[in-house]
Amino acid sequence: MELFFMSLTTGIMVGGIYALVALGWVLIYKCSGVLNLAMGELTLIGAYVTYSFYEMGMPFILAVFLTLLVGIVLGFLTERIFLDRLIGEPILAVIMVTVGLSFFLKGLIGYLWGSDTRVFEPSVFDIKPISVGILKISPVYLWSFILAIVLLIVFVCFFKYTRWGLSMQATADDETAALSLGVSARFVYSAAWAIAFMSAGVGGALLGNINGINISVGYLGLLVLPAVVLGGLNSVPGAIVGGILIGLLQNFSGTYLDQYFPGGVKEIVPFVFMAVFLLFKPYGLWGWERIERV
Amino acid sequence: METSEAILKIKNVEVKYHEVILVLKGVSIEVPRGGMVALLGANGAGKSTTLKAISGLLKTEDGEVTDGGIEYEGKFIHHAKAAKIAKDGIVQVIEGRKVFEHLTVEENLKVGAHLRKTGSVKDGLQMVYHYFPRLLEKRNETAGFVSGGEQQMAVVGRALMTEPKLVLLDEPSMGLAPMLIHEIFNIVTKLNREERISILLVEQNVKLALTIAPYAYVMENGRIVMDDSSEKLSQNEDIKDFYLGMGGGVKKSFRDVKHYKRRKRWLS
Numbered sequence: 326m327e328l329f330f331m332s333l334t335t336g337i338m339v340g341g342i343y344a345l346v347a348l349g350w351v352l353i354y355k356c357s358g359v360l361n362l363a364m365g366e367l368t369l370i371g372a373y374v375t376y377s378f379y380e381m382g383m384p385f386i387l388a389v390f391l392t393l394l395v396g397i398v399l400g401f402l403t404e405r406i407f408l409d410r411l412i413g414e415p416i417l418a419v420i421m422v423t424v425g426l427s428f429f430l431k432g433l434i435g436y437l438w439g440s441d442t443r444v445f446e447p448s449v450f451d452i453k454p455i456s457v458g459i460l461k462i463s464p465v466y467l468w469s470f471i472l473a474i475v476l477l478i479v480f481v482c483f484f485k486y487t488r489w490g491l492s493m494q495a496t497a498d499d500e501t502a503a504l505s506l507g508v509s510a511r512f513v514y515s516a517a518w519a520i521a522f523m524s525a526g527v528g529g530a531l532l533g534n535i536n537g538i539n540i541s542v543g544y545l546g547l548l549v550l551p552a553v554v555l556g557g558l559n560s561v562p563g564a565i566v567g568g569i570l571i572g573l574l575q576n577f578s579g580t581y582l583d584q585y586f587p588g589g590v591k592e593i594v595p596f597v598f599m600a601v602f603l604l605f606k607p608y609g610l611w612g613w614e615r616i617e618r619v
Numbered sequence: 620m621e622t623s624e625a626i627l628k629i630k631n632v633e634v635k636y637h638e639v640i641l642v643l644k645g646v647s648i649e650v651p652r653g654g655m656v657a658l659l660g661a662n663g664a665g666k667s668t669t670l671k672a673i674s675g676l677l678k679t680e681d682g683e684v685t686d687g688g689i690e691y692e693g694k695f696i697h698h699a700k701a702a703k704i705a706k707d708g709i710v711q712v713i714e715g716r717k718v719f720e721h722l723t724v725e726e727n728l729k730v731g732a733h734l735r736k737t738g739s740v741k742d743g744l745q746m747v748y749h750y751f752p753r754l755l756e757k758r759n760e761t762a763g764f765v766s767g768g769e770q771q772m773a774v775v776g777r778a779l780m781t782e783p784k785l786v787l788l789d790e791p792s793m794g795l796a797p798m799l800i801h802e803i804f805n806i807v808t809k810l811n812r813e814e815r816i817s818i819l820l821v822e823q824n825v826k827l828a829l830t831i832a833p834y835a836y837v838m839e840n841g842r843i844v845m846d847d848s849s850e851k852l853s854q855n856e857d858i859k860d861f862y863l864g865m866g867g868g869v870k871k872s873f874r875d876v877k878h879y880k881r882r883k884r885w886l887s
Binding site for chain 2: 413488489491492494495497498499500501502503504505506507508509
């Protein structure tokens with residue numbers, strides 16, 4: 326039973342971080358219809374940038390905050406340099422560009438930070454687990470979860486209540502109509518990339534805190550894809566629920582299935598689940614089915 | 620028409636799509652400040668293209684103004700970006716009730732206000748709800764699910780939120796019940812009179828358009844073929860015959876083949 330609750334809490338907490346990364350996917354897809362396959366690298370860059378700031382002796386929170394700022398800058402730059410001239414081209418071409426971008430960034434990361442596993446030193450959070458009843462939660466998970474949730478709330482409020490967020494949603498709905506009201510598509514795309522960079526980056530930093538930073542953090546970024554698809558590619562709440570769901574699946578399968586299928590069953594289960602799930606709900610949980618009026 | 624007080628002057632504009640397809644072949648239109656002008660014509664005459672040329676939306680469809688000029692408030696705008704044109708006070712209400720389906724009615728309106736100063740959004744909402752009380756009732760409903768008439772109101776209201784000086788209205792009556800059409804046109808007339816918003820109205824419902832706009836242009840095959848005050852136009856035999864369907868005061872039958880032998884004289 327203890328094992329069950331352990332998996333449950335860890336699942337939810339890691340899921341919170343996945344949700345953050347998933348938000349990045351959803352945003353770019355929602356606003357521009359592009360599946361950003363470089364998302365894993367965005368996650369990785371975030372992890373390394375936070376690490377570098379932390380190494381300079383800054384407090385972790387400040388490092389995360391600065392990572393957010395770097396995320397904005399990189400997001401705008403990426404959009405301007407690589408994607409701006411592709412506005413209006415076929416979506417597939419743009420997706421291929423993100424694949425190229427992924428390789429490019431991977432190379433850049435290797436060049437800048439090398440391929441050794443880096444660990445946050447001294448460790449950011451207390452190693453001693455906090456006990457709540459029979460549960461033992463490691464502070465890394467708890468704080469990461471809290472930070473992820475806070476950021477998620479901030480982003481969701483941004484979409485719901487600010488004019489920029491609303492105009493981004495409007496562009497996702499009908500680009501021409503948004504343009505006729507003076508919403509600049511370029512701005513919306515840049516903003517989407519900036520936010521994607523921010524959320525993925527912080528997600529990466531948090532994940533890096535748990536297992537150390539190496540190229541596999543990037544794969545974790547990709548692992549979030551099932552979360553996104555589950556939630557429905559263009560639903561923000563869907564991304565959050567999907568993220569937590571994937572976290573749970575991963576941890577439960579790690580706990581209970583690993584003895585039968587030794588090896589990476591943890592990594593595969595989310596994808597299997599996604600495939601089966603999509604058979605029954607092809608739009609995901611809350612994806613847009615076209616609103617048809619009768 | 621007096622040229623001195625025109626807010627918008629289109630001079631001999633030529634539009635090409637994909638650099639080869641000539642859609643507008645020299646269109647000239649003037650909209651007086653605070654006035655309302657109707658642009659009439661059959662399907663494919665180039666009415667919507669004219670509006671898109673003004674609002675700059677043409678560029679998203681790979682269209683371009685290749686000759687002539689569009690002058691708004693004394694400045695040429697036919698090379699400006701759509702977002703800039705909207706900011707300067709021209710807003711196009713695209714045909715087909717393009718609401719942002721997944722946002723609520725009020726959020727739709729707020730998107731229209733995204734260029735406004737923060738404090739004035741509330742005033743804007745109040746103004747829109749004053750003219751469209753129905754939207755106030757539906758403000759928290761998802762725009763994709765309200766009725767067609769309410770969607771059209773939301774779209775016009777959304778355009779008002781940009782504090783426009785000139786509204787380009789593209790077929791507001793399309794697919795709506797006659798009652799609703801009258802309601803919407805009443806509001807449009809009120810907006811024109813009370814808020815002094817200039818309106819360029821594209822409409823297929825010629826009879827209706829001629830009753831609410833004092834001046835009208837008739838387009839055919841990418842050209843303006845006629846322009847006059849609405850009174851004169853509705854007396855014009857050709858207009859009666861081809862657009863109002865009551866030429867000569869006698870009811871025509873489609874069996875009467877001779878009817879088709881009459882040419883539109885103005886076409887060359």
